[in-house]
Amino acid sequence: MPHSTSPHAVALVVDGYSTGQFYPVALKKKGLRPVHVSSGAERNSPGLREYVNHYTEKLRSDYEVVINDWQDLGDLKQRLSGLKPMYVLAGCETGVEMTDILAEELGLPGNGTATSAARRDKLAMHRILAAHGLPHLASLATEDWEEALAFAAGLGSWPVVVKPLRGAATEGVRLCRSPEELRAAFNALVGSTTMFGERNGRALIQQCAIGREFAVNTISRDGRHVLSDLWEYSKIPSPGGAPLYDRTMLVRDLGEEHHGVIDYAFKALDALGVRIGPAHTEIMLTDRGPVLIECGARPMGGAFPQYLFMEALGHTQVQWSVDSYADAQAFAAHAAEPYRPVRALWIKSLISTREGAVRSIPGIALAARLPSVREGNFLEVLASGHLPRTVDFVTSSAHLFLCHADEAVVEADWATLREMEIEAQNELFELSPDAALETDDDWFAHVPDEQWLKPEEAAPGDADIIWRALGLSPGERVLDCPCGDARVGIHLARRGAVLTGVDINPRFIERARERFAECGLDGEFRVGDMRELAEREAFDAIVNWFDSFGYFDIEDDFEVLRRFAGALRPGGRILIESPSRIGILRNISYSCKDDGKPVGTVCWDEVTERLVTRFQVSGPAGQREVSSGMRVYSLAQYKLLLRLAGLELAHVYSEDLKEFSETSRRMIMVAVKPA
Structure with missing residues (x-):
């Protein structure tokens, strides 16, 4: 007692x-x-x-x-x-x-020392389950490769699992689909050391349980077990490696299958001698019923924000664990409470397919735009400045905590984060480029004026495309940003648009004012940085024409979109014209000389997803080389950024408003701010 x-x-x-x-x-x-x-x-x-x-x-x-x-x-x-x-x-x-x-x-x-080892050693753990007549996984611990292969073959089906006897957090766990994969995983494990400093003298070869995986968090007192919280894991297979944690979802409504999992967990705790305190039990629900993966006589790991557990559950496992030792009355009250979480709570573990030095983490700002994302843990990457490739739970690049009363909101936000992992890894973690491909931060301030402007004769056709794509009508307020010298804007004004032009180049703004004065047209023009646009719901439409997006780092690019969205009235439209990345990659390759410098004046940097261009400029000190780096987003990445900024992509055209395809050289995107 x-x-x-x-x-x-x-x-x-x-x-x-x-x-x-x-x-x-x-x-x-x-x-x-x-x-x-x-x-x-x-x-x-x-x-x-x-x-x-x-x-x-x-x-x-x-x-x-x-x-x-x-x-x-x-x-x-x-x-x-x-x-x-x-x-x-x-x-x-x-x-x-x-x-x-x-x-x-x-x-x-x-809980005593008699079965203490079995609460750490996974082979002993499953032997105890077998002795108590509970479903368990066929297992073998060996340092002999031939014995491991014979055991795996005797199971009669692949895959099999290789793992440390006393590991944690999927460290060293490998799902092996063939003898070749088994041999590679076995050789990598035997003789290695766990994160706890223990040598893996033997490898555990185990039958693979296939199904839905749950984590049952409990507290116990005098051998009576109480459910604290139930979670379902969703993992993503990785070739030759451990399944990667994607999302961990708090189960809110208990069905018959959940009660079966919980009942099995309680029996496993009895068998393993857990009589007091917390336990974290992982169980696979197979087509034959539940079977233990492993059990730990401690709270669920991860140091997750306790206030979110309080919001969703009304308690934490840690709080109840203290009660199981020190407060019999509180424990009894917990045991009498129905399991009824009031909010959806998911944990998204970010998966990185790349590794390298981190320049910035735009994912922090972008994820904060999602309504259910309450907190994120990016500390390891922030402290180290290095992004690891995700191979197990320990190398997850970050964890995001999603909590909301409406589970559909949480699921939609998870889907956006997962889409970013697949389509836009750079929008989560921006990696530093190769030294040979470093660019000047303010490169756009050094580009000669003539290189920013298309020929005068192209302006009427461009204006017609913009007018038709946006569905403009006379009298609508239009922001042209950056506007250049208004060689396109003046044609929009002649059709009846009420034009405001903003550009960082004062020479362009001066010429734009002259153009409008010469034609007797009204228009407002000012020098400004698009990252500092301050208008709120002032425009019916915004034009961002001629490769005018992607000048900055990802967070600043996103800030531009966010400010554009703020400047639009509800129902307003924005047009962005950009090169098609597929077309660029088809025509540009990157190569280096022996000294590490790129060959040619234009190349594609795969790491930062920038089009790197070198050009000579004249200044007070004479000629100097400037390295520009225009980021070229894919269509999928634009969709994500627009959505996070509060805009929905409505149409995508190629040049001349033709249907967009993979062979298109340019993208003309029209997005709408929801009314």
Whole structure:
């Protein structure tokens, strides 16, 4: 039986990392004094040691006492006995076994050490399930490749799974569809080291369970289990690798199949000896019923924002875990509560198919435009400045948390984020270019005037295309931005448009005013940066003509679209004319000399998706080379950016308003601001 709590009693947290970082607040709310204990796992892993050292100051501010320098178990037990602790909780996976040991040594409530190893070792875990007559996965742990192959062949079907015996977060997990893939995964695993610093002397070969995967988060007291929260995983297969986490969805309405999963989870907890505290149990619902993937006697990992769990569930697993030890009355009340989440809560784990140095993270600003996106964790990439290729959960580039009363809104926002992963990776993480392809930030300020302007004779035809594409009528207010010297705008004004022109080049603005004065036409022209457009709902239509989009980094390009959208009245239209990226890629290739410099004056940078052009300009100091970098967005990327800016793409034409196709050289896009 758990002890009754006395005022100011001490509670130990072993390895209070990941979700365990939230224990101090929950313990203090119950009047408990939190003390942190290191399991010692970091002593075997440089990476884990670095993480723990980085965390030390936070631990010292959250806990009354931090003990991480103990010599052996006898030393640790002696130091802890003086504190007279009443409870000991595992903060994360590395602390599970030490938590069991300390509970037993100090006479505290715990799950015991008899089955402690089985709550970490996946082979022992499934052997216990088999001994209790529960569905389990056929498994073999071996260091012998021939034995692994024979076992896999004996299962009678592919794929099979290779994983560490004591890993976590899909680290080292591989789905193998052939003997060749099995051999590669086996050789990569055996002899490697887990993130916890443990050597993988053997590989676990396991039958592959196919179906829908769930995570059952529970709390227990005296062997009674209570559901805290139920999640369904959606993962994406990766060739020769672990399935990649895509979305983790809180299950709100429990059906018969969910009750079957929960009932099986409770039986697995009984078999594994979980009698008190939290557990995170992953189960595959196959066509033959539920079967365990793995179980951990600790909270669900991930350090996810607890306030969102409170909004959706009304509680957190950490909060209820403390109650399972320290408050029998609260535990009983939780057990009596119906499971009824009030908000949809999904976690989107971003998948990167690229890797490299990060220049910026436009995904933060773009995702913030989605109504259900409440928070994002980009800390690893921000701190390191490096984007890893996603191969497992640990290398997910970021996690976004979507929460809303309407699940349809959450699903639509997830679909947009997934579309960005597929079509617009650069709109999530903008990578730095090769040094040979660096461009000048203000390149557009150095381009000679004549290169910005099409021939005068082309202007009437361009104006006709714009008029017809936008469906303009006399009297409508039109913004031409950037307007150049109004050689196109003047033809729109002659047809009756009320024209406003904005351009960063004062010489163009001066000439535009002269044109209109010479023709006796009214028009407003001013020098301005399109990133600083301030009008609100002032225009019926906006024209962005002749390759005038894509000058800046992605966040600033998006800011341009956002300001365009703000300047349009509801129901207003915007026209953007741009090169077709397919046409560019068909005609331009990138090559380098021996010294690393590009060959030719124009090339395509695949990493930054820019058209890089070099040209000579004259200045006070003489001739200098300027490197311009116009970003050329694909049609799919334009659709995404427009949607996030609050605009909907209505039509796409090629040159002369013909039907757009892959062979088109140009794109003329018309988008509408919803009324």
